Amino acid sequence: MTLKQLDAFYWAASVASFGVAAERLHVSQSTLSKRIAELEVQLGKPLFDRSGHRASLTEAGVQLLPLARRMLGLAEEMHVLLGETGDGVRGHCRFGVGELAALTWLPDLVAHAREKYPALVLEPCVDLGAALERRLESGELDFAVVAGFSQRSGISSEAIAQVGFSWAAAPALVGRQRVVTAALLQNTALITMPPAAGPTRMLEHWLAVNNLEAGRRLTCNNLAAIASLIAAGVGIGLFPNGWLRQMAERNAVVQLKSRPALPELEYTFQWRRDDARPLLGRLRDAVTQTVDFSKPSPLW
Amino acid sequence: MTLKQLDAFYWAASVASFGVAAERLHVSQSTLSKRIAELEVQLGKPLFDRSGHRASLTEAGVQLLPLARRMLGLAEEMHVLLGETGDGVRGHCRFGVGELAALTWLPDLVAHAREKYPALVLEPCVDLGAALERRLESGELDFAVVAGFSQRSGISSEAIAQVGFSWAAAPALVGRQRVVTAALLQNTALITMPPAAGPTRMLEHWLAVNNLEAGRRLTCNNLAAIASLIAAGVGIGLFPNGWLRQMAERNAVVQLKSRPALPELEYTFQWRRDDARPLLGRLRDAVTQTVDFSKPSPLW
DNA sequence: CGCGTTTACGCCTCACGTAAACATC
DNA sequence: GATGTTTACGTGAGGCGTAAACGCG
Numbered sequence: 233m234t235l236k237q238l239d240a241f242y243w244a245a246s247v248a249s250f251g252v253a254a255e256r257l258h259v260s261q262s263t264l265s266k267r268i269a270e271l272e273v274q275l276g277k278p279l280f281d282r283s284g285h286r287a288s289l290t291e292a293g294v295q296l297l298p299l300a301r302r303m304l305g306l307a308e309e310m311h312v313l314l315g316e317t318g319d320g321v322r323g324h325c326r327f328g329v330g331e332l333a334a335l336t337w338l339p340d341l342v343a344h345a346r347e348k349y350p351a352l353v354l355e356p357c358v359d360l361g362a363a364l365e366r367r368l369e370s371g372e373l374d375f376a377v378v379a380g381f382s383q384r385s386g387i388s389s390e391a392i393a394q395v396g397f398s399w400a401a402a403p404a405l406v407g408r409q410r411v412v413t414a415a416l417l418q419n420t421a422l423i424t425m426p427p428a429a430g431p432t433r434m435l436e437h438w439l440a441v442n443n444l445e446a447g448r449r450l451t452c453n454n455l456a457a458i459a460s461l462i463a464a465g466v467g468i469g470l471f472p473n474g475w476l477r478q479m480a481e482r483n484a485v486v487q488l489k490s491r492p493a494l495p496e497l498e499y500t501f502q503w504r505r506d507d508a509r510p511l512l513g514r515l516r517d518a519v520t521q522t523v524d525f526s527k528p529s530p531l532w
Numbered sequence: 533m534t535l536k537q538l539d540a541f542y543w544a545a546s547v548a549s550f551g552v553a554a555e556r557l558h559v560s561q562s563t564l565s566k567r568i569a570e571l572e573v574q575l576g577k578p579l580f581d582r583s584g585h586r587a588s589l590t591e592a593g594v595q596l597l598p599l600a601r602r603m604l605g606l607a608e609e610m611h612v613l614l615g616e617t618g619d620g621v622r623g624h625c626r627f628g629v630g631e632l633a634a635l636t637w638l639p640d641l642v643a644h645a646r647e648k649y650p651a652l653v654l655e656p657c658v659d660l661g662a663a664l665e666r667r668l669e670s671g672e673l674d675f676a677v678v679a680g681f682s683q684r685s686g687i688s689s690e691a692i693a694q695v696g697f698s699w700a701a702a703p704a705l706v707g708r709q710r711v712v713t714a715a716l717l718q719n720t721a722l723i724t725m726p727p728a729a730g731p732t733r734m735l736e737h738w739l740a741v742n743n744l745e746a747g748r749r750l751t752c753n754n755l756a757a758i759a760s761l762i763a764a765g766v767g768i769g770l771f772p773n774g775w776l777r778q779m780a781e782r783n784a785v786v787q788l789k790s791r792p793a794l795p796e797l798e799y800t801f802q803w804r805r806d807d808a809r810p811l812l813g814r815l816r817d818a819v820t821q822t823v824d825f826s827k828p829s830p831l832w
Numbered sequence: 833c834g835c836g837t838t839t840a841c842g843c844c845t846c847a848c849g850t851a852a853a854c855a856t857c
Numbered sequence: 858g859a860t861g862t863t864t865a866c867g868t869g870a871g872g873c874g875t876a877a878a879c880g881c882g
Contacts, residue, residue, distance in 0.1 A: 233607060234534055236872095249836065260874050265838060267872090275614040285881050286836065292614055299610050306603045307533060313599065314575040314592055536847090549861065560849050565862060567847090585856045586861070839878070846871090853864070 233274050235307060240267035241279060242300045245289055246506060247371020256371065258324070308509070321349040321514050328357045328364035328376035330430060331455040332395075332472065333499075335529050340522040348518065352511075360453075362428035368502060375503040375512060377519060379430020382502050389500040390516065395525040396473045396496050397431060399488035402465035412468070412490040414444055421467030422446040423458050431470055434497050442492065470494070474526025499525070533574050535607060540567035541579060542600045545589055546806060547671020556671065558624070608809070615651075621814050622651040628664035628676035629656060630730060631755040632695075632772065633799075635829050640822040648818065652811075660753075662728035668802060675803040675812060677819060679730020682802050689800040690816065695825045696773045696796050697731060699788035702765035712768070712790040714744055721767030722746040723758050731770055734797050742792065770794070774826025799825070 243253035244264065254264040272278050279293035289297070311322065329338055334356070342354055357364070357373060364376040369386050381389040399412050405420060417439075424432045432451075439446065450467055452458050462469045463484045471479070476487045501516050543553035544564065554564040572578050579593035589597070611622065629638055634656070642654055657664070657673060664676040669686050681689040699712045705720060717739075724732045739746060750767055752758050762769045763784045771779070776787045801816050 233610070234536075236534075251836070261837075262839085262875080263873060269838085270872095275610070277614050282837070283881090295613055296610060299606055299613065303603065303606050306599055306606065310533070310575070310596060310599050313595055314577050551861070561862075562850080562864085563848060565864095569863085570847095582855090582862070833882100835880105835882085837879080837881100840876085842873105842875095844871105844873080846869105848867105848869085850867095851865085853862105855860100855862075857858105857860080 233271065235303070237267045237271040237274075238300045238303055240264050241271055241293075241296065242304055243371070244268055244280070244287070245293060245297050245300075246504075248369075249286060252371045256324075256326075312510075315351075321511050322351040323511075324353045324355060325374050325511060325515060326355040326357060326372065327515070328359055328367060328373045328378070330361055330364070330378065331358055331425070332431070332525055333377055333523075334358040335455060335531075336472075336527060337522050337524045339529065340524070341519055344522050345515070345518050349514070360426055360428035361430040361433075365502065368504065371504070374507070375501060375515060377499055377523070378502055379434065379497050379499050381498075381500055386505055387502050388505045389502045391498055392501045392516075392520050393499045393523045393525060394496040395499060397434075397470045397494045398473050398476050399468055399490060399494075400462050400471045400476055400479065400485045401468040401488055402463055403483065403486050405465045405468070406486060406488065410486065410488055412488045416468070417444055418447040421448040421450045423450045423452065423461050423467040423469040425455065425458065426451050426453055430497060430499075434495065435470055438494055472525050475528045478528060499523070533571065535603070537567045537571040537574075538600045538603055540564050541571055541593075541596070542604055543671070544568055544580070544587070545593060545597050545600075546804075548669075549586060552671045556624075556626075612810075621649040621811050623811075624653045624655060625674050625811060625815060626655040626657060626672065627815070628659055628667060628673045628678070630661055630664070630678065631658055631725070632731070632825055633677055633823075634658040635755060635831075636772075636827060637822050637824045639829065640824070641819055644822050645815070645818050649814070660726055660728040661730040661733075665802065668804065671804070674807070675801060675815060677799055677823070678802050679734065679797050679799055681798075681800055686805055687802050688805045689802045691798055692801045692816075692820050693799045693823045693825060694796040695799060697734070697770045697794045698773050698776050699768055699790060699794075700762050700771045700776055700779065700785045701768040701788055702763055703783065703786050705765045705768070706786060706788065710786065710788055712788050716768070717744055718747040721748040721750045723750045723752065723761050723767040723769040725755065725758065726751050726753055730797060730799075734795065735770055738794055772825050775828045778828060799823070 239257060240253065243256055244250050247253050247256065250264050250268075251261050254261040257264065268279065275292070275296070277292040278290055279296060280287040281290050315322070338356060342356070345352060345354055357367070359367070361378040361380070364373065364378050365382055365384065365387065367373045368376045369384055377392065401420075406416070409416070424435060426432065427436065448467070450461070452461065458469055459471070459479070461467065463479075468488070476485070479485045480487050501519055503512050539557060540553065543556050544550050547553050547556065550564050550568075551561050554561040557564065568579065575592070575596070577592040578590055579596060580587040581590050615622070638656060642656070645652060645654055657667070659667070661678040661680070664673065664678050665682055665684065665687065667673050668676045669684055677692065701720075706716070709716070724735060726732065727736065748767070750761070752761065758769055759771070759779070761767065763779075768788070776785070779785045780787050801819055803812050
């Protein structure tokens with residue numbers, strides 16, 4: 233029995249599939265499968281039931297899981313106790329953020345973490361909020377920063393930031409008008425991220441609650457492209473207040489208000505409920521210290 | 533980091549030397565040394581101080597030891613939980629007994645253990661009580677059954693049997709006399725096991741307390757040989773009461789009494805205080821159930 | 833047919849033991 | 858020189874990834 237085998241078993245049991253566990257451990261799926269098979273031989277009992285499409289834990293596997301968890305926790309303790317590198321935060325950490333975060337505070341977070349935990353390798357994954365949640369639950373990600381609290385029972389959420397949004401439009405498109413009216417919404421294109429993105433869901437909810445309807449819709453999966461489209465006068469869209477102030481200063485766009493105002497969007501730090509590694513607490517703190525959706529990256 | 537490395541570290545830290553630990557793990561000393569060296573590389577700190585003649589734990593090693601112990605305990609738990617073989621009593625067990633035990637209840641103990649714990653390999657070691665204690669403390673043995681309670685701080689003792697002794701002599705040597713007198717002791721050889729044996733120490737103590745002195749002494753390290761010598765009329769000696777009864781029935785020897793009577797000898801189950809493996813409790817129970825110094829092996 | 837898992841196979845690392853060297857008492 | 862530990866080195870097992878096969882939806 234080796235720690236590698238137990239690690240393979242633990243992650244295979246914790247995440248959605250052997251393949252995801254293999255990715256997390258940076259080994260091939262074949263290797264992971266063999267590690268588990270070898271462990272099963274040594275224990276004399278199968279740990280997974282392979283009869284179905286996906287492998288599921290057997291009774292023996294369920295019994296072994298907490299022991300394996302304690303074992304790996306002890307191994308971690310040893311590294312914390314004797315390894316001098318960064319409070320025991322080591323290895324790889326895959327996490328997900330939205331594009332909004334990727335273009336604002338993500339660089340700060342990475343810089344902060346690289347300095348504080350030099351032995352930690354970060355692997356950010358930029359995607360839409362809904363996709364991030366799914367990948368988090370399946371075990372592909374260690375944590376994600378997503379708009380709103382997760383409804384999934386396997387995921388814990390903790391609020392870390394409120395972000396206010398305003399409307400943006402090209403000056404030529406709206407003339408001297410500085411308010412979003414029902415007529416404006418009907419007559420101009422509404423440019424948004426896909427529906428799976430947090431800000432878009434917030435906007436859809438706001439429209440429904442206020443009995444408003446958008447005219448032409450334009451969905452784009454790239455925030456920078458959306459900004460370009462808006463600046464070019466193709467339509468109107470939403471941006472965090474801080475961004476708008478900066479873009480407005482360059483006269484690229486004007487900021488519009490709406491009645492009622494758009495609600496603030498609450499962003500949360502989300503992680504798997506069954507993942508209690510100290511790594512997560514440290515990174516939650518790091519995110520809390522660096523999160524700031526209001527100032528876009530210097531590139532803008 | 534592997535379980536093998538931690539096992540090597542744990543036993544090397546627990547017993548007297550790397551060599552003893554290597555024997556216990558059934559690997560060469562070179563292999564054990566390399567496992568520990570590899571572990572030290574992975575942790576970034578030396579675990580042993582090799583400056584002296586014998587390696588001693590460093591501060592880091594002292595910190596790691598309890599973690600390693602918990603780790604190996606967890607590994608054991610896993611086997612108990614999922615392995616169906618014999619209540620989790622597996623592997624090798626080296627233990628020590630005196631010759632008296634070896635020729636009486638040792639076969640019963642081995643038979644009993646083989647039936648109850650088929651996955652357990654017993655390795656009995658027959659030697660004198662004092663030697664057994666030393667080897668127990670150095671880690672070469674898992675437990676020993678020895679006369680008297682150990683004075684060593686690292687060894688725990690638990691009483692398991694009282695054995696009464698009487699004097700034995702060839703009929704021709706003593707005629708109709710059935711009592712050991714000071715004169716008899718002076719005029720005949722006293723045949724004993726070496727001074728390190730429990731019964732011999734008891735006898736020496738009895739002689740000193742009663743101001744008696746033996747004439748010629750004859751020490752032999754083999755109990756069967758002593759019995760032959762006594763039967764041949766070379767001298768007198770001590771045997772457990774049960775043995776004497778059986779030997780007397782064959783008219784090989786006669787049983788003598790002494791004033792005051794010889795004290796009963798208390799035998800104890802001894803083990804390393806820092807060795808808390810469940811294995812030991814099971815074997816203590818097995819010994820308690822089979823221990824019987826009074827009836828010699830059918831060979832006699 | 834796509835997805836998830838296992839099997840086959842060649843490669844190559846790495847852990848092992850023997851034996852010699854080194855160090856300490 | 859005896860005891861205890863490390864180093865050198867040749868050998869063999871076994872863990873690895875690629876790729877093909879298998880099995881369930």
